[in-house]
Every structure is written in C-alpha cells, then in structure tokens.
C-alpha cells in the first residue's frame with residue numbers, strides 16, 4: 138500500500154491503474170457528499186492561511202533542493218501517471234516556463250515560495266523579475282531565499298485581484314494561481330492585461346482535459362476542492378484571442394498544467 142499526499146487514501150500499488158481507480162472512487166464519494174451536504178467555498182483568508190502554513194515544507198539547503206524536494210510520489214508525465222522521483226516532472230515543468238520568452242520586466246502573479254522566479258533568474262540573469270504574493274510568510278521567505286541564493290528578484294505582498302504595486306511590465310504570468318480564485322480570476326486576469334501586453338497562464342484548465350477516467354476524476358476534484366473552472370468560456374465571452382497546449386504533465390497527476398497564451 139502506497140501513501141500519497143495527493144488523496145487521503147492508500148493506493149494498492151504504484152501502477153497507473155491503481156492510482157486512477159482509487160482516486161476516481163475517492164472523488165466520486167466526495168462529490169456525492171458535496172451535493173448532499175454542501176461544501177465550504179475557497180476564500181481569500183483560507184488561501185492566505187494555508188499558504189502561510191505551507192512555507193514550512195521547503196528544504197532550504199540549496200537552490201536545487203528549494204526548487205524540488207527529493208521525494209517520490211505519483212505524478213503525470215507524457216499523459217501517463219507514474220510513480221518515482223518528483224524531480225522528473227518538476228524540472229520538466231520549470232523548463233516549460235521558459236515559453237514566456239523572458240525579457241525586460243517579468244511579473245509572476247502569485248509567486249508563492251518564489252521558486253519559479255528563482256529558476257528563471259538563474260537562467261536569465263539580465264531580466265528583471267518581480268513576484269506578487271498574498272501570503273506574508275511566502276513573501277518573507279522568498280526575500281530571505283533571494284538573499285541566500287544571491288538572486289536579485291523583488292517580491293511584494295499584495296492581493297492580485299486588487300490594486301497592484303506596479304504599473305507596467307513586459308510579461309505577466311501565473312502558475313497554478315488562478316486555480317485558487319474560482320470566482321475572482323477575471324479580476325486577476327484584467328490586472329495582468331492592464332500591466333503587460335504578453336500574458337501567459339500555466340493553470341489546470343478542466344475544460345481542456347480529456348474525457349477519460351483520469352479527466353473525469355480531475356473534474357470531480359476541481360468541484361470538490363472548489364478550484365478554477367470557466368476560464369476558457371470567460372476568454373471566449375470576452376473575445377480574447379488565445380492559444381493553448383496541454384502539457385500532459387502535473388506535479389499532481391490530478392492537476393495537469395495547461396499552457397495558455399493570450400494574444
């Protein structure tokens with residue numbers, strides 16, 4: 138029996154089939170309970186509190202360990218659920234961030250621990266990188282780590298759905314942040330479009346997931362945990378031209394990252 142942090146259930150083996158089946162029945166049960174008894178909605182104070190707590194989990198020994206802790210779990214790569222070192226998928230996902238073509242000033246909306254910006258800064262030292270983040274503990278830690286790793290990245294504490302501390306940038310991007318804003322994501326998106334011409338999103342976009350057992354489980358999870366839905370209908374309604382690509386990869390196999398570029 139394998140323990141995973143992804144669902145509160147042990148998985149009989151490391152096989153894809155066992156993971157998907159266990160997760161499917163787990164979320165089907167949670168989905169039915171949600172309809173019968175309701176569920177609490179994701180709020181700003183809940184997000185702030187949980188990400189403040191999350192900061193304790195980081196290994197701060199070196200930049201590489203900070204970027205990815207050395208542990209095994211289930212992940213999604215090449216559209217397959219695998220079990221093994223998380224480094225296999227995490228560094229693949231970091232590499233995908235380079236699709237934003239970093240130049241000038243780049244702002245990450247919801248920078249968390251700062252790890253995406255540290256990765257990018259180490260590859261593009263001449264680019265200016267700024268992180269905006271609502272959790273005070275995350276901002277404090279990001280600033281400390283920037284000093285420790287000698288990476289010149291700026292961080293500001295702010296709510297990305299409200300007034301921003303900066304007015305202009307060349308590129309704005311998110312990575313798994315709009316997912317936390319199932320009702321207020323349009324405000325964050327308009328703020329991104331307000332400061333930068335180039336907007337890139339790396340988010341779980343359930344409308345684009347496949348219609349197989351894994352895709353159905355992912356959709357149930359999104360409803361149960363109150364995560365982002367309705368992004369592509371919103372872009373269509375507003376007539377915002379965009380292109381997308383499923384990355385077929387996820388640190389959490391139930392939360393595949395999709396890359397969306399707004400034109």
Ligand SMILES: C[S@@+](CC[C@H](N)C(=O)[O-])C[C@H]1O[C@@H](n2cnc3c(N)ncnc32)[C@H](O)[C@@H]1O
Nearest residue numbers: 188247248249270271272296297312313314317
């Ligand atoms: C899943 S984490 C992703 C962090 C980072 N982008 C990464 O890829 O490692 C989501 C982050 O979004 C931040 N966040 C959520 N709502 C926010 C808001 N309204 N304003 C700013 N940051 C927010 C959370 O505090 C958290 O750090």
